[in-house]
Amino acid sequence: MFTDGRLLSDPGPILARVRHRGSPRAFVFAGVQRVPVVSEEVGQALKTLAPGDVQLFPVSVEDVDERFFIVNVVRVVDCIDEAGSTGVQHYAEDDPFPERAGEFRWISGLRILPEKTEGARAFMLKRFKHPIIVAEEVKEALERIGNLGVMFKRVTGNPGA
Known part of the structure; x- marks a missing residue:
């Protein structure tokens, strides 16, 4: 339900289990459905820079005292450049x-x-919901936070640039 690109009502308490031990990352995709789980700092950046595009739901991560959130990206945009892809x-x-x-x-x-893109700052793509697309300023804010378990690829302009 967190990867469908739709507004959700509060699901109540959520507990996440850790499959691979190590230092918690600030942004990871968890489980088979690749649900985005983020630190409080990343969650705050997303809510500040893309307020109408995401929902955050608190998630307790077993054996971790830090606060984490599941990110529900609620914007879905039909903007794939099929000819350029x-x-x-x-x-x-x-x-x-x-x-x-x-x-x-x-x-x-x-x-x-x-x-x-209809002004969206964080969104998923219609008919291809694998990646989450973010605006350049969102990407830069997340990179400043660091300790990310994700990578970014440019999806605009010349692919060789």
């Missing part, structure tokens, strides 16, 4: 997931059309 694969009608026919299975060289 590379490695585009679609789900077919005879795919094991027929309900996804016509959606993107994978895009290795994703490009978006910035003029179609």
Whole structure:
């Protein structure tokens, strides 16, 4: 439910178990569904820089005293530049997931059309919900926080630049 790109009501207390021990990261994708889990500092940055685009839900992480949040990205934007993207694969009608026919299975060289982002600062893509796209200023704020368990790839402009 946290990766569907829709506004949610408060799910109540959430407990996350740690699968791999080590230092907690400030931003990770957890579990099979790749649910975004962030530190309090990252959560604050997202709420400040993309207030209408995300919801934060507190999550208790077992054996960790720090505060963490699940990020629910509620903005979904139709802005994929299919002609400018590379490695585009679609789900077919005879795919094991027929309900996804016509959606993107994978895009290795994703490009978006910035003029179609509707002013979103953090969003998921319509028909391809794998990545979370953030504006440059959000990316820079997260990089200043550091200790991220994620990486960023530019999705605008010339891919070779």
